[in-house]
Amino acid sequence: MEWISVDKELPMATGNVLVFVNDIISSWQEIVNAYICPEYGNIIWETIEGEDYTPIITDWMPLPDPPSK
Numbered sequence: 001m002e003w004i005s006v007d008k009e010l011p012m013a014t015g016n017v018l019v020f021v022n023d024i025i026s027s028w029q030e031i032v033n034a035y036i037c038p039e040y041g042n043i044i045w046e047t048i049e050g051e052d053y054t055p056i057i058t059d060w061m062p063l064p065d066p067p068s069k
Helices: none
Strands: 015-022 027-036 043-046 057-062
Antiparallel strands (some): 015 027
Protein backbone atom coordinates (compact mmCIF):
# COMPACT_ATOMS: atom_id res chain seq x y z
CA MET A 1 0.00 0.00 0.00
CA GLU A 2 1.08 3.54 -0.70
CA TRP A 3 0.65 6.68 1.40
CA ILE A 4 -2.04 9.04 0.10
CA SER A 5 -1.59 12.78 0.55
CA VAL A 6 -4.56 14.48 2.24
CA ASP A 7 -4.12 17.23 -0.36
CA LYS A 8 -4.96 14.73 -3.13
CA GLU A 9 -7.56 12.40 -1.60
CA LEU A 10 -9.41 11.73 1.65
CA PRO A 11 -11.05 8.52 2.85
CA MET A 12 -14.48 8.01 1.28
CA ALA A 13 -15.99 6.01 4.16
CA THR A 14 -15.93 6.10 7.94
CA GLY A 15 -13.40 3.71 9.43
CA ASN A 16 -9.96 3.29 10.93
CA VAL A 17 -6.96 4.33 8.84
CA LEU A 18 -3.23 4.69 9.39
CA VAL A 19 -2.12 8.33 9.34
CA PHE A 20 1.23 10.07 9.13
CA VAL A 21 1.56 13.20 11.25
CA ASN A 22 4.34 15.72 10.68
CA ASP A 23 4.51 18.62 13.10
CA ILE A 24 7.27 21.10 13.90
CA ILE A 25 9.02 18.92 16.48
CA SER A 26 8.49 15.34 15.31
CA SER A 27 6.59 12.99 13.03
CA TRP A 28 4.81 9.73 13.73
CA GLN A 29 2.30 7.17 12.47
CA GLU A 30 -0.90 6.32 14.28
CA ILE A 31 -4.23 4.60 13.71
CA VAL A 32 -7.18 7.01 13.89
CA ASN A 33 -10.83 7.00 12.87
CA ALA A 34 -11.80 8.89 9.74
CA TYR A 35 -15.42 9.84 10.44
CA ILE A 36 -17.48 11.06 7.49
CA CYS A 37 -20.10 13.48 8.83
CA PRO A 38 -23.46 12.41 7.36
CA GLU A 39 -24.91 15.93 7.64
CA TYR A 40 -22.13 17.83 5.86
CA GLY A 41 -20.18 15.08 4.11
CA ASN A 42 -16.85 16.32 5.46
CA ILE A 43 -14.23 14.29 7.27
CA ILE A 44 -13.58 14.50 11.00
CA TRP A 45 -10.42 12.86 12.33
CA GLU A 46 -10.96 11.14 15.70
CA THR A 47 -8.90 9.06 18.09
CA ILE A 48 -9.90 5.41 18.40
CA GLU A 49 -11.71 6.46 21.59
CA GLY A 50 -13.85 8.92 19.58
CA GLU A 51 -12.26 12.21 20.65
CA ASP A 52 -11.17 14.96 18.24
CA TYR A 53 -7.71 14.34 16.78
CA THR A 54 -5.86 17.63 16.55
CA PRO A 55 -2.36 16.85 15.13
CA ILE A 56 -1.87 17.82 11.49
CA ILE A 57 -2.25 14.77 9.25
CA THR A 58 -0.28 14.94 6.01
CA ASP A 59 -0.87 11.44 4.61
CA TRP A 60 -3.02 8.39 5.24
CA MET A 61 -3.55 4.82 4.02
CA PRO A 62 -6.15 2.11 4.54
CA LEU A 63 -5.29 -0.53 7.11
CA PRO A 64 -4.11 -3.82 5.61
CA ASP A 65 -6.34 -6.88 5.76
CA PRO A 66 -5.78 -9.02 8.84
CA PRO A 67 -3.79 -12.21 8.36
CA SER A 68 -5.78 -15.22 7.20
CA LYS A 69 -5.86 -18.15 9.61
